[in-house]
Amino acid sequence: MNSGPATPPGTFAWPRAFFARYGAGLGASVLVLVGFWILALVLVPQLAMADFSFRPNLPPTEQGGPRDVYTLEHYEYLVRGGAGGEGEYNTVDLAVLGRTLLAALFVAAVDLAICYPIAFLLAQSAHGGFARLMMVLLVVPFWLNEILRAFAFRILFGTSGLVNDVLLGVGAVEEPMDFFRDNVALYSGLTYAFVLLMVFPLYNALEHLDKSQIEAARDMGASWLRVHWRVVIPFAKPGISSGCAMVFMLSAGALATPQILGGPSSLWFTQIIYQWFNTGNNWPRGSAYAIALLISALVLVLVAMRVFKVRLRDLGK
Amino acid sequence: MTSTRFAGIFLTAFVVLFFCYLLGPLVVMAVTAFNSSAFPRVAPFECFSVEWFGVLANDVRLVDGLANSVYIGIGVVLLSVPIGMAGALFLTRIPDRAKPWYYTVAVSPILIPGVVLGISTLVFWDRLGRMFGAGDESVFYDGMFLTIVGQTTFVAAYCLLVFMARLQRFDATQEEAALDLGATPGQSFRKVLLPFLKPAIASSGVLAFLASFENYNTTVFTSLTQETLVTVVASKVRHGINPSISALAVAIVALTLAGAVVYEILRRREAGTGAKAAAGRNVVSSKLGNPALALFLLVCVAGIGTVYFAGTVGVEECKATVQAEKRRRAQERIDALEKTLQDGAASAAPEAPANPGETIFAPRNLQPATRRPTDEAAPTQGEGRQTNNPFSPDDLAPNGDSPGGQTSGQTGD
Amino acid sequence: MAAVDLDGVSVRFGPIHAVRDVSVHVADGAFFTFLGPSGCGKTTLLRAVSGFVEPSAGAIRIGGQDMTGIGPHKRPTALVFQNLALFPLMPVWQNIAFALEVRGVGRAARRKRADELLELIAMPGHGDRMCHELSGGQRQRVAVARALAAKPAVLLLDEPLSALDRNLREHMRGELRAIQRRVGVTFIYITHDQGEALAMSDQVAVMRQGAVLQVADARTLYDRPHSAFVASFVGENNVFPGTVTALDSNYATVATKAGLLRAKPDEKLRVGDAALVFVRPEAIRFAPSEDVENRMAATVAASAFEGNLWRVFLELAGDLRVTATRVHAEAGSDGEDAGRVVIGFSARRAVALPEGPLAAE
Ligand SMILES: Nc1ncnc2c1ncn2[C@@H]1O[C@H](COP(=O)(O)OP(=O)(O)OP(=O)(O)O)[C@@H](O)[C@H]1O
Ligand SMILES: [Mg+2]
DSSP: OOOSSOOOSSTTHHHHHHHHHHHHHHHHHHHHHHHIIIIIIIIHHHHHHHHHTTSOOOOGGGTTSTTOOOOOHHHHHHHHOSTTOTTOOOHHHHHHHHHHHHHHHHHHHHHHHHHHHHHHIIIIIOOHHHHHHHHHHHHGGGGSOHHHHHHHHHHHHSTTSHHHHHHHHHTSOSSOOOTTTTTHHHHHHHHHHTHHHHHHHHHHHHHTSOHHHHHHHHHTTOOHHHHIIIIIHHHTHHHHHHHHHHHHHHHHTOOHHHHHHOOTTOOOHHHHHHHHHHTSOOHHHHHHHHHHHHHHHHHHHHHHHHHTTOOGGGTTO | OHHHHHHHHHHHHHHHHHHHHHHHHHHHHHHHHTBOOSSOOSSSOOOBOOHHHHHHHTOHHHHHHHHHHHHHHHHHHHHHHHHHHHHHHHHHTSOGGGHHHHHHHHHHHHHSOHHHHHHHHHHHHHHHHHHTTOOTTSGGGOHHHHHHHHHHHHHHHHHHHHHHHHHHTOOHHHHHHHHHTTOOHHHHIIIIIHHHHHHHHHHHHHHHHHHHHTOOTTHHHHTTTOOOHHHHHHHHHHTOOOHHHHHHHHHHHHHHHHHHHHHHHHHHHHHHHSSSSOHHHHHHHHHHHHHHHHHHHHHHHHHHHHHHHHHHHHHHHHHHHHHHHHHHHHHHHHHHHHHHHHTTOGGGGGGSSSOTTTSOSHHHHHHHHHHSOOOTTOOOOHHHHHOOOTTSOTTTOGGGSHHHHHHHHHHTO | OOOEEEEEEEEEETTEEEEEEEEEEEOTTOEEEEEOOTTSSHHHHHHHHHTSSOOSEEEEEETTEEOTTOOGGGSSEEEEBTTBOOOTTSBHHHHHTHHHHTTTOOHHHHHHHHHHHHHHTTOTTOTTSBGGGSOHHHHHHHHHHHHHHTOOSEEEEESTTTTSOHHHHHHHHHHHHHHHHHHOOEEEEEESOHHHHHHHOSEEEEEETTEEEEEEOHHHHHHSOSSHHHHHHSSOOEEEEEEEEEEOSSOEEEEETTEEEEEEEOTTOOTTOEEEEEEOGGGOEESOOTTOSEEEEEEEEEEEEOSSEEEEEEEOGGGOEEEEEEEGGGSOTTSOOOSEEEEEEOGGGEEEEEOOOOTTO
16 A cells, blocks of 8 residues: 555654544544553553552552552462461462463364364365355354353263263263363363364465465375475464464453363462452452463463564464 | 375364364253253253243343343444544554554454453553542443443454454555545545445444453453343353253354344345446345345244244143152152261262252362461352352252242243 | 646655656646656656645646645546546446535536536446446546546546556547547646557656656657657667767767768767667668668568568677568568668668667666
């Protein structure tokens, strides 16, 4: 696009060009809307939350009072645990955080593994009615929200649910299995929840892959495995990385599915955050935990992007 | 040859398994919606019944939540679609150097966990309210308002992506042509760009509504004392499950299917006035649309009619026999249970024959409180306490869960 | 209707100097063409006139009025875009009447004006079609009609025929010229096709690398180019590099590998300068009569039949190559010349210009 009044040299060149294109009224509306969104909805609330996480938990009357000073106590609590835990670590919460991140990585990896063949099939070999049918079947489950999907898994994995009925029926097990305690239900539910988020970026990337590239590689005698490894996967890298980043972030930040499908002895980190807000009534600590989750998850994503040499602008496509 | 055939078989099997995984749970859930059993299950299939749909319609909390969800959804659409559009227009008109930065910030809410967005919204508006000395009744503490702005944070980013995709196909010289012909910037926007963006406005509106409607993670923080359909369902599911939730899922899929059919028809109409399709074909496809819709509605009505008929005729005797059978089984179980209790193992609760996974969350939810070193602020387990009786298995009596219990009395008349 | 004056106009995009110090007077009601190779700054200059680009130096006056700071929608110009930029969601008549719509003209009056313009472009009854239902040439004419609807003083056309196939392009040349005569609006036309420029224009400005090299009517440009670039860019030309050995009142003598050649000199030439002698293929005679000043022996390397004429490729001493054309009817019995021939051209038909870059480079 080389349109628009070309940027004239000198100061205020950009705002002038902007208003020349949109006019005063429309230009101002665009700026106000974007400004409201970026500042009042995205940036400042995050900063407010960050600021809040450095404050002690005070009743409303004392906020802004003399005791309202900056403190690291909530972060300390996350790392060191409560009072008296000198020199030790808050193994409980840290373990939950670690397990949440690892499990989210696991979910992303499983989703990638099961969605890649489907997306490839959909983009490269499915045609006409079959492709459309596949699309519809893919999308239908996601008309239901996360909670109802998790609910379906509860029915399925219950002690008297279909899976146990079948297992007992064929004699694979003696006793009904407890899928919740072993987190089988949770991981299946989370994997299920984000299938579509993985398929679509992959599909978008693979759709643009020219079939003749694959054929050329095949023609030169490359095996199917090699074709995928050397041609298809490098081509789909932006799609793979945005799919993985999204699935990872969303499963690390999932709340409903762990609440419904989580085992009795394993919490998801978001559930701890939720508890600090709801029943624990300690908002600053909840904020601190939320920031810890956000930052550790983002750091993981950024490190992964470094390792796999993915650029930021490839994400979110 | 054999290796490719083997690969083909393998791939087919994989696709079949994949779709079983995708659709199986939904089919199971749909079946449970029509099973009169008070615990959602496929087998044993007791009686074919639509009573759970009645339970659904009579649940005041759900209906109120639905209304709230709709209000919030409308608010989010009204806010995020203009913001998404403005954001996309802004992106096309800023210096190239600034684009990656702006894009990163604008799209970040999609990647930020919803929980974090909810909390930050809550904290920010709370602080703002305090700054202005606003009371609890003010907008700063209004669950509906907070939910709308909280959801808009990320929904607007979805809309932005939709508009960006559409704008990429816009020939910007059209806008210049309009300006050159004497249109003011406003006129050129209204008469040239806006009509072009119309499909994107429609689809981002639908997307925004759906995203808002099904959001839980942000809403659960920002809604404060208000409840939306999703938070109601979530708390129901967490406190014990019954087939009216399955019925809800079936209703949602049916409604969405209807919506999708309508949307598809509208889209074809839209394409009819669009530039690409040839004139002759459009007439045909738009004519086809109406019978398709009529047919679909006919099928729906017929289906519901049959289901209702079958439900009213056979269900009563069937239920009576099942009830008698149940009572007998319940008695046996209660005897067994009492025996276990007398054996004196209170800690045996999870092992009680009461289907631990399905019952209640108490054991799991109590866990962190017991693990946590005594700290004055340690979260106490509200959920755990609300669950009155972890020993009563859901399938013993339909009255185990209060909302289901009340209404099942009505349908039993 | 108005004259357009460009007064030292320059446009820079950062380090790129897209237009350099262009000063041109376009007469009221003229068909004026900017001709130049791709990327020489033609579009940029046109966008400066229509107000989409602000010149970094110089002034643009339309009808004597300075346009500095006046936006595109307030200028009395209308632009026909390189890609036409018709509005795909509106029917033809609404496209044409768009300029009236934004000025608040009522629907009936708009429709009437649109029908008039459809008449003008010889497309009556096409008002209710959609643009994608038109042929390329029809779309082209709709774009012109749309631009004319606002009754602009100046119509700017940016390579409007480049998307059409050859036959249609040649047909549309005549159409455009006819429309221009009918409405009498000043046309500023842009093209990189010299045939188009010569066929349609009252005046042609030849551009190279952002600068205007020569402004003249088509014949002057063809017969009396002022620079080697113009001579080689406008029409086909044969080149003989050499050195000026003598100058008299009418002719220069240039020593080349083909011998001493006499040609009409450019006024800048001095004795001893490096010079290029240009001769058009159609000026070259076979077996010339004695009064033809420049004569030389040549070998026919190949010849190609192009219907109305033959194109003969000749090799001269000193590795010089020359192309000559002969009208079919005047060529030999079998139409082909072969072997060694003597060719020549009159000094009146040759020009000697100072050495400079050629278009092919
Ligand atoms: N918006 C811009 N920013 C930077 N450089 C530009 C811009 N527009 C044009 N240029 C540069 O200015 C020069 C002239 O471009 P212009 O489009 O005027 O050429 P043109 O003569 O119209 O070519 P063509 O015949 O191919 O259309 C080119 O080098 C081009 O790359
Ligand atoms: Mg151009």
